[in-house]
Each structure stands twice: as C-alpha cells, then as structure tokens.
Amino acid sequence: MTRKPSRFLSVEIGDEYDRLTVISKPWKCPRFGQWKVRVKCKCGIVKDAIIQRMVIGNVRSCGCLNKERHSKFCAMLKVDAMNKGSK
Numbered sequence: 598m599t600r601k602p603s604r605f606l607s608v609e610i611g612d613e614y615d616r617l618t619v620i621s622k623p624w625k626c627p628r629f630g631q632w633k634v635r636v637k638c639k640c641g642i643v644k645d646a647i648i649q650r651m652v653i654g655n656v657r658s659c660g661c662l663n664k665e666r667h668s669k670f671c672a673m674l675k676v677d678a679m680n681k682g683s684k
C-alpha cells in the first residue's frame with residue numbers, strides 16, 4: 598500500500614511560519630509518529646516543532662507570542678481591577 602507523500606514533508610529549510618523559520622529537514626519522531634522539524638523563532642530560541650501543527654497555524658512561535666499576548670491580557674485585567682478598586 599502506497600500512501601501519497603504528506604504535504605507536511607514539503608516543508609523546506611528557510612520556510613517561514615509566522616515567527617518560526619525552518620532550519621532542518623523534517624524527521625519522523627519515532628515515539629509519537631509525528632513529523633517534526635527544527636525551527637528558529639524570531640526571538641532567537643531554537644526548538645523542535647510538530648510540522649502538522651505549524652502548517653495549520655497552531656504553532657506560530659516558540660511560545661513567546663502566547664506569552665506576549667498573555668502579559669498584555671494580564672495588563673488589561675490589572676488596569677481593569679485598578680479602575681474598579683478606585684471606585
């Protein structure tokens with residue numbers, strides 16, 4: 598039985614997915630059977646990402662994007678809490 602080559606394998610070195618740049622060829626993780634690739638985030642962190650998640654847009658940074666969003670969200674909450682507290 599031959600399967601069509603996965604589109605995830607068309608990921609190439611130099612491809613960019615939001616903050617992530619691909620810096621290695623894809624390999625299959627023997628434990629989970631997922632295709633992974635080494636990526637470098639714009640913030641400088643190098644990590645391994647699951648290609649499938651990256652291609653569909655689930656993973657767009659090393660995590661710093663989420664942290665930034667989270668801290669902005671927290672800042673909003675704090676301001677909100679302060680406003681409530683002053684009344």
Ligand SMILES: [Zn+2]
Nearest residue numbers: 638640659661
């Ligand atoms: Zn990052």
